[in-house]
Amino acid sequence: MGRSTALGKIDDLASSIASFSETYARFTQVVKALSALRTSIGNNQYFIPHDGQRYHQGEAIATGFVASTVHEAASSPASPCSPRSPLSQPERLSYR
Numbered sequence: 001m002g003r004s005t006a007l008g009k010i011d012d013l014a015s016s017i018a019s020f021s022e023t024y025a026r027f028t029q030v031v032k033a034l035s036a037l038r039t040s041i042g043n044n045q046y047f048i049p050h051d052g053q054r055y056h057q058g059e060a061i062a063t064g065f066v067a068s069t070v071h072e073a074a075s076s077p078a079s080p081c082s083p084r085s086p087l088s089q090p091e092r093l094s095y096r
Helices: 003-016 027-044 051-056 064-074
Strands: none
Touching: 003 027
16 A cells, blocks of 8 residues: 555545544544644655555565564463463362
8 A cells, every 4th residue: 555545545534434523432542643643644655665566576574573562462461372371271160
């Protein structure tokens, strides 16, 4: 997805959710978040790598941040994958 495509998708999303303005309690928060995202992408579009172009040109695509994010999420105590998570512990049944 190109940078202008991303901005267009945000604009399309903002238009398509307009009908929820009176029925969704947090509508203004969603609109503010979309506006902030659009501004951020617009201001930083020349610094955001276009991985599709890089891939087709045979350039390497950095995936280290994905691995570190997955590792961090998996090691979080709230993650069901974490050994510290209560969800990963076997259930102990007591017979009384």
